[in-house]
Amino acid sequence: MRHRSGVPVPVPQPAVPADALTPTVNDPADAEREAGVARLFELHYTPMLRLAVLLGADDPENVVAEAYYQIYRRWRRLRDTAAAEAYLRSTVCNLTRMRIRHLQTARKHAVRSPDEMVASAESTALLRDDQRVLIDTLRQLPTRQREALVLRHWLGLKESEIAAAMGISSGSVKTHTARGIAALTQAMEARK
Template sequence: MRQHLRPESGTAIPAVPLTPAVSDPADVEREAGLARLFEVHYSSMLRLAVLLGADDPENVVAEAYYQIYRKWRRLRDTEAAEAYLRSTVCNLTRMRIRHLQVVRRHVEKPADELVASAESTAILRDDQRVLMDALQQLPPRQREALVLRHWLGLKESEIAAAMGISCGSVKTHTSRGLAALTQAMEARR
């Protein structure tokens, strides 16, 4: 154990570790697994939250990681952690948007006061802004289906699991969303 000297007397005192010792192997495995998940998927989960319309994507992603941390021991397959994380980000974003809609109904603010966060602006390039504006005008389910399909490249079954709907509904939302996006993009030209 490291020791420090007391300045006034020169006697040694034991150093207190900055982090508590993790002795349970399950805790060690959880910490390592979550660290790997964070390294590999944090930026993609942040972008997913931005594309789904979260006004505070960092908080949404942080909450998703917290939830998976709490439920790590109950995961049947730790390889499915990415899918669980993605689904959690989608659900938290949807809940956040619903909450904000209720709040905005009760607090009247001019629409021009709503400004995208600096993080959202930094992630997007200028040539994507027109597409993002059109994407934000879509109904939430259509936007989610399109983002999960075309940005993450998920299969219909994976999208259905993430959104909690059937594969047929995924096809419907994707088709309608693409049609609306096409129409909006053509109208802006």
């Protein structure tokens, strides 16, 4: 660049080199995290979505997306990346529980019309009568009992895995499972 007088004027240089301003995408830790979370997504997205649905989430896609975001953020802090599935499952359970609690509080204060309280005819007709009773009873169970039953009988987890996912002891898992089964059995026998 030249001044009007023809004398060259030095161009100010940035204090930081231009290549330092661009984010590093070749960081091995970031690449490992991206690959790990992508692998988890491919293998476990659908089961985690079903888990959120069975636990009663009204927005299961958002719950699962939030769970994947949480594991993505904490990937470097995972002590054992092989335990990522268990961490993901636990996160889905916790997020679902938090959302249900929030919705229960919000619904207590909301005014609902009678139309909103009735299930659609299509969804009612699709389920056989005994399935409907079972699902209605499952929905009415306390949260911990419902979680224990879904994790045990839908996912087929062991007591220790259920305890880790729910953040409770194995003894509590046994108690919640037994009470939930008793309530479901009682509801089904009452139909006969």
